[in-house]
Amino acid sequence: MVKINFKKIEKKWQKKWEEEKVFVAKEENKKDKHYVLEMFAYPSGAGLHMGHALNYTIGDIFARFKIIKGFDVLHTTGYDALGLPAENAAIKAGAHPMDYTKESTKNFTKQLKSLGFSYDWSRMLDTSDPNYYRWDQWIFLKMLESGLAYQKESSVNWCSRCNTVLANEQVQDGKCWRHDDTRVEIKSLKQWFLKITNYAGELLDKIDDLDWPERTKLMQKHWIGKSYGTEIDFEVNGEKYPVFTTRPDTIFGVTFVVVSPYNQKLKSLVTKEQKKEVDSFLKKLKSVSEKDAVLLEKEGVFTGSYAINPINKEKVPIYIGNFVVADYGSGMVMAVPAHDKRDFEFANKYGINKKIVINPVEFELDKKNLTEAYTGEGVLINSKNFDGLTSEKAKHEITEFLSKAGSGRKTVNFRIKDWGISRQRYWGTPIPIVYCEKCGTVPVPEKDLPIKLPKEVKFGKGNPLTTNDKWVNTKCPKCGGKGKRETDTMDTFVNSSWYFLRYADSNNKKEIFEKKKVNYWNPVDTYIGGAEHACMHLIYSRFYVKFLRDIGLLNFDEPAKKLFHQGMIHAEGGEKMSKSKGNVINPSDILEKYGVDSLRFFLISVASPDKDFEWSEKGIQGSFRFVKKIYEFFENFKEGKDSEKIILKLNSTIKNVGEYFENFDYRKATIELRDLFELIYEEGKASRETLEKFLKLISPICPHLSEELWEKLGNKKLILKSSWPEFKENEIGKKIDFDLNEKVIKSVSKIINKLELRGDKISKVHLYFVPFEFSKVNQAKLSKGLNKKILIYSVQDKEKYDPEGKSKKARPGIPGIWFE
């Protein structure tokens, strides 16, 4: 057996690709541009894992396919280096995040290079580089100018032992992830927000135009959550408190009002008499995170205040309720216990009166024995002059009435909230704001950007940035007086919200990017990454693109035309790969053993790349065998004339594989390629031309192998720079020509036999063929073969005799059949 030195071959071609700069993207307008992008990596210290390898391989195959097809291709990579996990990992390792990250990215680059991906390394970017994050700061300033960035008090998860805010992901079972004996509190803090809600309407409406997986689009739709309803002003102590409802038809049934415990106006609602009770309730609440609250029983406490229902001037008590979402609507709801499940529960618990105001059409509600809320629609009762109206009509008329009275209006409400970007952490983009004693909150001028992260900080207690006095204390940009820097940093998702734009011009030091370049390459044509980003990164990026468009930098609306989610790779046995389970398969080890091309081939041949699958040692060995078999065949093949079979197979393979690559049906491509190769192998010979075409077809999947063998066939130019093979349509249809008559006879006679066995009598058989086949069948032959009177028609024939519409059933290879 021939020993193949995969490593040597891989190095050889990787070097050559670099020397010839084949992956350096140029705006040449050769044919058309294609921007392929895989979601960039968070460079953890552990290095590249198999999921990365799969993600990048999927993109790489696509990029190489587009390159050989002659497109201007932009395919590059970078690092999402800033962020909390990196900071924590560094602290754990006793290193400074800056050094730690540098080491991690270096290691990542080494591994990525050994995998031979078709990246344009000259465009690589790193979000922890001040040259990158200065533009995060720049965008923030632009948003501030446009009124999209603002500060407000908001409730956050707080760990009293870490003395810092925690992200939702860091709250586990209501406790701090680092102190599982410490309950997370909800604390009110002043935070920076980005007004993503300004774009809620467009974000929702444009979803339908995207060529994205349906489930992702749906998730975004739910996340944005548009609902139509009415805003109604309840009066408390002479002040108006707007309340949002989708059921204004139930307004006469309001018997109390509930306010969220995190409502900023709460304090003014609580009376002296109730303060003690309210405080103890709030304290109890603190011990539960927002997420867990869902599972809890509805609880609340009376505030002591009353609200006036604008429709009938009734005074109803105001309660605090743990089930009211603070950030939806106004954080206050009108409660209609007879017609809302949650209000019903709450009223039962606290003995609050219920008023039935909707009568279901099919049955009567029994006031005394109401066992659950009736949440359906019906006809209004106990609603004064609105009695007798249907819910639908009443919604409209009541809203109209309130509108005229100036105490209500029709509104649209979104579920999506403004994006809180403040993090009390070190390893993120500093927010370019200075607090001045005189001037207040002052933005840092553009010319002073970037505000760099200082290296000298102490980790341990609270926000490390506050420990560097020299950095914190600064001059006010406005008056030159004493100022203090904002020490919160930006959420890591800020960095990833626009990086794909920067790739178009990553090395630009003067501006965020050249307009011409960004508009040439963007939007991303094909974006590949995990589905877990559906409601985070993928919404934020859409928001950023829309904003940057509106300030005149971009001439498109959406970040990515087509989106593809790769599946997860599980360890052998179906478990998730994890360090603690010790079942992690490291790509580098696999490379060592089987080479890059085998790994690539395996990763996409097991399952559709969008489905989860299990790692299998046997599987990779199978791929390895196939790759080796190809090498060995080319070692000593006989050049010869192609057989008819090979020509047919080759042409259909070219056609199908091209389509498969285009649609990410990589798995099917490997099947066809195996088929074709096995056929060539069986026959032992093929023409040089055919072998070259085969190599081109497999080159996106096994790039090193195909370059090597391509060269062996005597080619001087890279296979990447050759062209995608063409196929002959007539060679594909040919197979059907050969035996179409016979085939039809065989299948139709089977049916005739069955029918006659049943006792049916058949005198005539009408057959309807698709047009291109119609010319290929022979009536006489069919009649003879079937021993029946046969009538044949083309399905397009308007004169055809077809009383039962059987011609609709005709398909290539199979005619529609009607017996008489």
Added chain:
RNA sequence: GUGGAUAUGCCGGAGUGGUCAAACGGGACGGACUCAAGAUCCGUUAGCUUAUGCUUACCUAGGUUCGAAUCCUAGUAUCCACACCA
């Protein structure tokens, strides 16, 4: 609770009205080569059986059809996402 996805032979997974007992890979089994192979190659892999026939088969139960893994209806199971949004 709401929404979505999936259900195929020992396993992964194609197929999506006739050519389907169902591609391809893996596994298992048999054989060849060998001192021997975990290496390579060939074959078998629902059952009866060896006729180019039958029976049972693509989650379950019905239905449409001359014909269904494929279409329709109902159900079951699994997975995922969101989850008190008024």
